[in-house]
Amino acid sequence: MRIITILMTQIFSxxxxxxxxxxxxxxxxxxxxxxxxxxxxxNVVNLDKLTYASNLQTLAEIASNPNYHFIQGDIGNVELVSYLLEQYQPDAIINFAAESHVDRSILSPHDFIQTNVVGTFQLLEASRLYWQKLSSTKQQQFRFLHVSTDEVYGSLQPQDPAFREDTPYAPNSPYAASKAASDHFVRAYYHTYGLPTLTTNCSNNYGPRQFPEKLIPLTILNALDSKPLPIYGDGQNVRDWLYVIDHCEAIYLVLQQGKVGETYNIGGLNEQANLTVVERICAILDELAPKSNSHYSSLITFVKDRPGHDRRYAIDCSKISRDLGWQPQENFDSGLLKTVQWYLNNSDWVNQVRSGDYQNWLKQNYENRKL
Structure with a gap:
């Protein structure tokens, strides 16, 4: 693929x-x-393909910061990635790039295989070639940190112990399968080539700036628009909820102190049923943005469950707590309140991301799910 010329307009610290x-x-x-x-x-070099869920407006406040540089591009473009590695000489790579929504993976699994599996492989290959040319000191310092999900472990029953780092993989959706494959490639590049990798598997993230296809922002924005609040099945599917800033702190800690070749599970220690999450959002909105004639919970609508819907996820994060000293700082009540308040205070951001493509997807995914 042809490389687009990139002007080096700044010198990093x-x-x-x-x-x-x-x-x-x-x-x-x-x-x-x-x-x-x-x-x-x-210093940060940000490589992003700018798909539907990407939003440069989120990063507008640092766009002119001399320690930040953005390049639009695909992790699957080996020539581009190799060029960036040579130009910027990074000390580490953190791979967040992924298609990440289960419902979209059911409708279009090809996109998930292409980005999450093939893209991660191409990124690993470019990283390996770059790393092998570094000095021995730089090689020892370099890290490739791969950000993954708890969904690779499959589904838990109510009485089952939480996922540990040694829990066997059992993905049940195309999204989870694609992330499991990428995790295995990262592991293989460490064991086969010695590339100094780290992997983190996190639980459901929530917080400011989340694209409104996910449960929490979808519920907040639908409620404010007096639209139905769709809940799959009986609403008793359980997830562990991790506030995104806590997650970011954990990733940085793993990057700094994590043992090469290891995996670290990152959880919020907040298991909640989907119905409970929606009800709590409604209660917060009743206080912060009350309706004159009804409660937001009256908008709750049960819809047909999605195929292969895992019943419960739970993360045992005792390893990162024991080995690195990390603990989440937000409980679910404090994190959810901050999240709802952020969406109420940032209507410009919300309006910018709620494009026609997003509305079309909502129609495609939810219109025919009525019980």
Missing amino acids: TIMPTLLVTGGAGFIGANFILQAIKSQWA
Whole structure:
């Protein structure tokens, strides 16, 4: 593929390390970059394809920061990735780039295989070739951190223990299968080539700046528009909820102190049924943005369950707590309140992301799900 010429218009600080962050215009990646720049963790090169869920407006406040640079591109473009590695000489790569929504993977699995499996392989291959040319000191310092999900472990019954790092993989959706495959490639590149990799598997993230196809922002925005609040099946599917800023702090800690070749599970220690999550959002909105004649919970609508819907996820994050000293700072009540307040205060951001494509997807995914 032809490489688009990139003008090197800035010189990064030599005091801080340089990170190549892929998928940095998405939800978790953008929050990580904002935290990295504000806290002066590193200089950041952000490579993002700018798919439907990416949003550069999220990063507008740091767009002119001399320690940040954005390039539009695909992790599957080996020539482009190799060029960026040579130009910026990053000390680490953090791979957030992924198609990540289960419902979309059911409708279009090809996109998930292409980005999550093939794209991760291409990124690993470019990284391996770059790493092998580094000095021995730089090789020892370099890290490739791959951000993954708890969905690779499959589904739990109510009485089952939470997922551990050694829980066997049992993905049940095309999305989960594609992430499981990418995890295996990362592991293989460590064991086969010695590439210094780290993998994190997180639970459901929530917080500011999340694309409104996911449960929490979808519920907030539908409620404010007096639209139905769709809940799959009986609403008793359980997820562990992790506030995105806590997740970003954990990723940085793993990057700094994690043992090469290891996997670290990152969870919020907040298991909640989907119905409970929606009801709590409604209760918060009743206080912060009350309706004059009804409660938001009256909008709750049960819809036909999606295929292969895992019943319960739960993360045992005792390893990262024990080995690295990390604990989530937000409980579900405090994190959810901050999240709802952010969406209420940022209507411009919301309006910008709610495009025609998003509305078309809502219609396609939910219109025919009525019980």
